[in-house]
Amino acid sequence: MSFTALTLHTPRLLLRPTVPDDAPALLEINADAQVARYLSRPAWTELAQAEARIAQDAADMAAGTHLRLAIVHEGRFVGDCTLFDWSRQCRRAEIGYVLGRAAWGRGLMNEALTALIDFGFSPAMALNRIEADIDPRNDGSAKVLERLGFTREGLLRERWIVAGEVSDSALYGLLQAEWSQQARR
Numbered sequence: 001m002s003f004t005a006l007t008l009h010t011p012r013l014l015l016r017p018t019v020p021d022d023a024p025a026l027l028e029i030n031a032d033a034q035v036a037r038y039l040s041r042p043a044w045t046e047l048a049q050a051e052a053r054i055a056q057d058a059a060d061m062a063a064g065t066h067l068r069l070a071i072v073h074e075g076r077f078v079g080d081c082t083l084f085d086w087s088r089q090c091r092r093a094e095i096g097y098v099l100g101r102a103a104w105g106r107g108l109m110n111e112a113l114t115a116l117i118d119f120g121f122s123p124a125m126a127l128n129r130i131e132a133d134i135d136p137r138n139d140g141s142a143k144v145l146e147r148l149g150f151t152r153e154g155l156l157r158e159r160w161i162v163a164g165e166v167s168d169s170a171l172y173g174l175l176q177a178e179w180s181q182q183a184r185r
């Protein structure tokens, strides 16, 4: 299955595969130290990093091993969201998301992830479980997950070392049955 032609629409957003022209906006977002504060890698510094990520995503999307969609708001690239580490056998994947600072605080990520999760649990991917691994100090990210109905399932100590800084992982999970139950309410 290829995800190359996948687009999702929400009331305010278009979600679509990333394209080479996104590279400058992708770099600007990921070069922001406040955006990168709790990510699993340091802030980017080079356009080549954005270009390489877009090229890798194109290959992974064509192979159907990994899903990453640009988040477009009012015609502008404002961030992206992904379902990665997809295990077909266990029907689970991990969710990741990044929004440029100018777009924070308006519920845009909640809207984007609602569409992404709907797709993940739909017959197209047929996931049974979506999980997230976040820095427990990342209050904005925890709020996003909790509002979507994720359960905090555990804490893994000193799991990451990013640019010499050691940090813990808070693990969250959402089951397909829980998501469809919420949708019925």
Ligand SMILES: CC(C)(COP(=O)(O)OP(=O)(O)OC[C@H]1O[C@@H](n2cnc3c(N)ncnc32)[C@H](O)[C@@H]1OP(=O)(O)O)[C@@H](O)C(=O)NCCC(=O)NCCS
Pocket: 034, 035, 036, 038, 039, 097, 098, 099, 100, 103, 104, 105, 106, 107, 108, 109, 110, 133, 134, 135, 138, 139, 140, 141, 143, 144, 147
């Ligand atoms: C995490 C992130 C996606 C949140 O996006 P957002 O669009 O601002 O999220 P929302 O507007 O839906 O806000 C979600 C909730 O978190 C709250 N919130 C946002 N930032 C917060 C912060 N720094 N501290 C505490 N609460 C915060 C909002 O008030 C909102 O609360 P509510 O649901 O009670 O209204 C965004 O801040 C981001 O991209 N950060 C950098 C990248 C990152 O850390 N990604 C996650 C990696 S695991």
